[in-house]
Structure formats: structure tokens, C-alpha cells
Amino acid sequence: MHTMVDFETQLRAAGLRVTKQRLTVLDTVDRQPHSDTASILDAVRRTLTSISHQAVYDALSDLTDAGLLRKFQPQGSAALYETRTGDNHHHLACRDCGNVVDVDCTLQEMPCLTPLDDQGYLIDEAEVIYWGSCPSCSTRSQPTPDQDNQQGTSRGERHVPRSNR
Amino acid sequence: MHTMVDFETQLRAAGLRVTKQRLTVLDTVDRQPHSDTASILDAVRRTLTSISHQAVYDALSDLTDAGLLRKFQPQGSAALYETRTGDNHHHLACRDCGNVVDVDCTLQEMPCLTPLDDQGYLIDEAEVIYWGSCPSCSTRSQPTPDQDNQQGTSRGERHVPRSNR
DNA sequence: CATGTTTTCTTGACTTATTCCAGATAACTG
DNA sequence: CAGTTATCTGGAATAAGTCAAGAAAACATG
Secondary structure, three states: OOOHHHHHHHHHHOOOOOOHHHHHHHHHHHHOOOEEHHHHHHHHHHHOOOOOHHHHHHHHHHHHHOOOOEEEOOOOOOOEEEOOOOOOOEEEEEOOOOOEEEEOOOOOOOOOOOOOOOOOOEEEEEEEEEEEEOHHHHHHHOOOOOOOOOOOOOOOOOOOOOOOO | OOOHHHHHHHHHHOOOOOOHHHHHHHHHHHHOOOEEHHHHHHHHHHHOOOOOHHHHHHHHHHHHHOOOOEEEOOOOOOOEEEOOOOOOOEEEEEOOOOOEEEEOOOOOOOOOOOOOOOOOOEEEEEEEEEEEEOHHHHHHHOOOOOOOOOOOOOOOOOOOOOOOO
């Protein structure tokens, strides 16, 4: 959790001007991590009613470049953003509902950075997405009528389920 | 390396009709792995001059569903395809030129399938992309005038370099 | 090999996500 | 407070991919 003051400090530290648009975008992404641009835009407009979509795109991209946001893009989804940066965590995505949750790195610190053979590449990041079914989707389809819980993982908010074709 | 006969067999095994469009798409992807739809379309048209773009999209998606192709989509790039499937290998992508090469899995067989905490998800795939600089791009920018080799990894063919902003 | 059924392909319009551009506006500097 | 420069607005443009209807090609059958 961050505060607006935090964000202001972060912006200045990054050499970016402090605008209400950027503050609001940061706050929005912080409150609903793994959001795509469209839902961020919607949410931001609840505060800043007449912000342009371009300003949101610009903010997301500037903030991502500055390292205040992290951007990732699962197959078939639009780009998603989160404020949790620099800790090399990964993502777990549901093929059915598109819901995404964070998972810490399987190994320790910055680990997966080392493939068996780096072929001369200078590697600076390992991006990992685990694909599968989230608890609610898997109970729904599996004929195993066991756990009937509707886990809190899926806020069922936006994510358009991607038909796999 | 595959042969056209292989592909015909694979198509039949998958219960798909054997068409020259599909055979050509398979052959094309096999010859130039990690290609995007646009360059596949171009290449296919060198053989099948008047194939529609839709037929290529359909073929790619049907073949991917059937498991004859694998699809992945690095940040900022269009979807890429390859014929190497089912071996859980990963990718190494250059941030500068966009070139992509294969890397075998860091751990052994289907390993990375297990994050520390699966949060109730049923995981079926771990998609890993290593990001960095390919040999040619890193020598060009680094002030380390050491290795002057222009490694064979980058065929410098299509991949539009993604401006990071 | 002739025919029927079903899948696949062609054509062409459409949607969605994102970017480009030019002028207006708001942040920081002094 | 004024000047400079970054940022934002508004609107058009582009790229990747999808939808839909009819034509054509595959496969099964007689």
C-alpha cells in the first residue's frame, strides 16, 4: 500500500513532474493491480472526470519507464499494470476468466535469471507467467463437487475471458 | 526439421483436413521460427500467391489449438509462432532488436510448473521469457570493445525494434 | 469417379488496443 | 510572477486481429 505523498516523492525522485493525472493513475493502479488500460481509464475518470485517454496512456508509459509501475501482457490480454516493482515476482493467470494473481519467485532472489545457456545474451529479467485454472473456474468445470468455496482471488471485475479460439 | 509428409500426417492425426494452405503455413513457420503473422503471410504468399490473410490467421489458430504450433507473444510484439512444441522450452528476447532465440528449460522436465504457492490454481504451463540484449546489440552499445563477433543468432530479418516508450 | 456433406477459404467490413500530432495548459525555475 | 518546458487535450490514424456470408475444396460414400 502506498500513499499519495509516497507517489509524489517517487515522481520527483524519478525526475517527473507531479501532476494530478499521474498521481491518480498511480493511486488507481495501486488499488487495483493487474488492471488493463481501459479499466484504469474508467477508474481514473471517477476522480478526474475529464482526463483524456492519451494522458492515461502517457502516464502509464512514463511511469513504467521510470520504474514506478510494472507492465506485463499475458497472451490475448491487453497490457496490465501493477505498482509492485523490482521484486521479481511472477504471475499466475487463469485461462478461463483471465484473472491474475501474484506469486513469489520459485527460487530465491533474482534466480531464474540464469538459463542453462544464455547464448551470449545479457539477461536482465526473467518474466514468468504460470497458466492454469483459478479455483472458481476449475471447480465449475471439474466434475469434482468437492470444494464449493468461491475464493476471494477473482474479483470478477473486468478481464474479458479470452476464448481460446 | 520436418517434411511436408510429416505435416500431412500430423494434420490427419489431429483430425484436421489437409490443405495446401495449412501445409504451407506449417512449412513456413518451421523454416522461420519465431515469426509473426505478417511475415508468415508474406512468406506463404511467395508459394501461394493469393492466399487470404484470414486463411493464415485461421490456420495459425487451428494449428495452435491442435498442438502442431506453439504461439507466444513477447511484450510489444505481435504473436509469434514456432513448430517446436511440447518440450517446454523457453525464450530469450532482445529488448533492442526484438530477436528471439530458444533456450532449454533451466531445470529438468516440466519443472518450473511448480511455484512456491499455487494459490489453488491448477497450473498446466509455465511460460518464461528472458529479457536482455543479444550479442550484437550489447556489443554495439557497451563501451567494452572486446568481443567483436557478430553472432549468428540475429538473422536481422523482420522484428521491428520496439521503442520502449 | 460422381455426389453430398462438411470444413476451410475468400472477401471485405469491423473492432480493439495503441500511437501520432498540433495546439492548449499546467509545473517547475529563477 | 513570468518564462520555459513538460504534460495534457482532442481528434485522427495505424496495426493486429476478428466477424460473417457465400464460394470452393476435402473427405466419405455409393
